[in-house]
Amino acid sequence: MPQPIQVDKLSKRYRSGFLIREIHALDSVSFDVGQGEIFGFLGPNGAGKTTTIKILVGLTRPTSGSAKVMGKSPDLVAGKRELGFLPESPYFYDHLSAREFLELSGQLNGVPRRELRERVTRMLATVNLTRAADARLRGFSRGMLQRVGIAQALLHDPKLVILDEPMGGLDPIGRKEFRDIILGLRDSGRTVFFSSHILQDIEMICDRVAILVAGRLVSLGRLDEILATEIDTFEVTVRNISEDALRTGGVKAQQILPGDDKLLVVVRSEGDVEELLRLLAAQDGKLVSLVPRVRTLEDFFMSKVRSQGAAAGGPGTGGAR
Amino acid sequence: MRLWALVRNTFREAVRDKVLLTLLVIAFLVTAGARLIPSLAAGEEVKIIKDLGLKSMTLFCVLIAVLVGGRLVYREIEKRTIFVILAKPVARWQFVLGKYLGLMLVLVTSVAIMTAWFALFMTLSRIPVQPQMLLQVLLLVFELAVITAIAVLFSTFVTPISSAVFTFAIYFTGSLSRSLLYWGTKDRPVLVQAVSRFCYYLLPNLQNFDISGSVVHNVPVNYAQVGLTVVYALVYVSAVLLIATLVFRRRNF
Numbered sequence: 001m002p003q004p005i006q007v008d009k010l011s012k013r014y015r016s017g018f019l020i021r022e023i024h025a026l027d028s029v030s031f032d033v034g035q036g037e038i039f040g041f042l043g044p045n046g047a048g049k050t051t052t053i054k055i056l057v058g059l060t061r062p063t064s065g066s067a068k069v070m071g072k073s074p075d076l077v078a079g080k081r082e083l084g085f086l087p088e089s090p091y092f093y094d095h096l097s098a099r100e101f102l103e104l105s106g107q108l109n110g111v112p113r114r115e116l117r118e119r120v121t122r123m124l125a126t127v128n129l130t131r132a133a134d135a136r137l138r139g140f141s142r143g144m145l146q147r148v149g150i151a152q153a154l155l156h157d158p159k160l161v162i163l164d165e166p167m168g169g170l171d172p173i174g175r176k177e178f179r180d181i182i183l184g185l186r187d188s189g190r191t192v193f194f195s196s197h198i199l200q201d202i203e204m205i206c207d208r209v210a211i212l213v214a215g216r217l218v219s220l221g222r223l224d225e226i227l228a229t230e231i232d233t234f235e236v237t238v239r240n241i242s243e244d245a246l247r248t249g250g251v252k253a254q255q256i257l258p259g260d261d262k263l264l265v266v267v268r269s270e271g272d273v274e275e276l277l278r279l280l281a282a283q284d285g286k287l288v289s290l291v292p293r294v295r296t297l298e299d300f301f302m303s304k305v306r307s308q309g310a311a312a313g314g315p316g317t318g319g320a321r
Numbered sequence: 322m323r324l325w326a327l328v329r330n331t332f333r334e335a336v337r338d339k340v341l342l343t344l345l346v347i348a349f350l351v352t353a354g355a356r357l358i359p360s361l362a363a364g365e366e367v368k369i370i371k372d373l374g375l376k377s378m379t380l381f382c383v384l385i386a387v388l389v390g391g392r393l394v395y396r397e398i399e400k401r402t403i404f405v406i407l408a409k410p411v412a413r414w415q416f417v418l419g420k421y422l423g424l425m426l427v428l429v430t431s432v433a434i435m436t437a438w439f440a441l442f443m444t445l446s447r448i449p450v451q452p453q454m455l456l457q458v459l460l461l462v463f464e465l466a467v468i469t470a471i472a473v474l475f476s477t478f479v480t481p482i483s484s485a486v487f488t489f490a491i492y493f494t495g496s497l498s499r500s501l502l503y504w505g506t507k508d509r510p511v512l513v514q515a516v517s518r519f520c521y522y523l524l525p526n527l528q529n530f531d532i533s534g535s536v537v538h539n540v541p542v543n544y545a546q547v548g549l550t551v552v553y554a555l556v557y558v559s560a561v562l563l564i565a566t567l568v569f570r571r572r573n574f
Binding site: 054057058059060061077078080081083085087089090091092093095096100104105107108109110113149152162 | 322323326327330333337405407410411
């Protein structure tokens with residue numbers, strides 16, 4: 001069985017402006033998304049996330065490289081039968097009601113006529129839009145439109161769901177409900193690929209992440225592996241030793257916080273920890289705890305963005321598309 | 322089912338659009354206004370009513386075809402509604418054809434309503450409704466099929482305003498196609514002759530769809546010519562929609 005998403009050396013260049021300047025929106029990006037994964041796609045504005053997603057759903061063709069969705073080219077209709085897609089800031093036919101729009105979506109996705117009504121009613125309830133089901137989309141708020149978008153993406157029970165910034169416009173309750181929907185999809189064996197600026201959401205539900213900066217893939221892997229390899233600091237709690245002794249003993253502490261009868265010493269490297277432990281042994285001090293402080297996804301993301309920005313001589317060689 | 326869903330959605334969008342309703346109301350008013358004309362042109366009432374009725378029906382339906390057709394695909398791109406539709410198992414040719422057939426359904430419905438209204442108006446005015454008039458209405462539908470196809474083609478790659486200008490230009494040139502050919506053969510430079518011949522063969526010959534003269538003056542209609550015109554329309558529409566699909570398939574969004 002093919003991987004739900006296979007991306008191989010994907011590049012996309014746009015020509016723009018009077019002097020026909022070439023913009024590299026994507027530069028040889030490769031990754032796979034496995035069956036039953038929740039895959040987070042991160043990157044600052046203009047990194048190429050939406051361009052990648054547009055290629056995956058067949059809206060744009062790559063300049064070079066290839067992408068496959070459920071083992072098929074995104075250009076082919078067959079590749080889209082098992083796909084649900086929610087675009088960024090979605091716009092729907094505002095002359096339709098939510099129910100009419102979902103019925104249209106179901107028909108286009110080949111949902112059997114006899115099941116359509118029931119599925120639409122159930123999906124409207126899932127996204128909490130039952131009361132607004134027969135109102136025209138023209139009067140919907142951004143959050144309500146986002147719910148309609150999620151409903152149309154899931155209505156035909158797809159095996160793969162691609163969501164571009166799905167949390168945009170949702171309130172905290174909506175975000176929680178949406179996270180539950182995504183986790184439910186994974187529990188039923190579905191694959192979810194989504195981009196988001198809200199790192200907290202990605203950190204809470206994603207199995208793997210890819211970070212894209214200026215059209216290049218700068219990090220890819222399991223979230224726990226990425227963050228575990230990136231220890232930021234060590235928090236060492238000690239007793240029976242004074243702050244002065246630590247300072248004069250040559251410990252390179254980033255911070256020393258006095259407690260009741262303890263001191264919390266924050267150091268940067270393993271070498272600093274060893275130095276501290278040697279001093280403790282020499283001064284008859286006691287080690288209470290040693291906790292490596294793992295970086296958050298935000299720390300990791302920002303460091304990648306900064307390092308790529310510095311390497312490229314400034315951020316944003318790509319462009320928002 | 323997919324194609325029908327697209328057709329139905331386009332039809333529903335146009336029906337709920339105020340532009341269509343406004344044009345229909347104006348068309349009704351203009352036809353009703355023909356009641357005022359007889360007093361100004363005694364003896365020619367019947368001809369004037371028939372002519373005005375058929376011409377106003379043509380004008381308003383052409384306006385709908387050009388104005389609604391010219392933004393049909395473009396608006397989907399501009400409003401980004403196309404993102405959701407093309408990410409579903411919908412082929413691009415299905416999308417173009419669905420939009421086209423949806424608008425044709427609107428036009429056929431509009432023509433049917435206007436014809437019924439016009440027939441009622443004629444009956445009330447004690448003017449007999451001839452079969453030729455219905456034949457002219459049928460040819461109008463095929464003429465609209467050609468114009469709508471051209472408008473849809475333009476809407477796949479230019480703005481609604483440009484599309485309307487180009488389609489109107491083609492409509493007016495096509496309505497004078499025989500004059501264009503005549504103008505090009507009459508002691509003109511070779512280049513002018515070539516251009517006029519090129520335009521004559523490339524642009525739709527819309528004069529063939531107009532038998533209103535025969536209808537108004539009760540002259541027998543050449544049915545073979547009508548049949549050929551219908552075949553011509555079908556071939557022309559197929560060719561234009563094929564080009565529209567090819568253009569649309571190449572587009573990146």
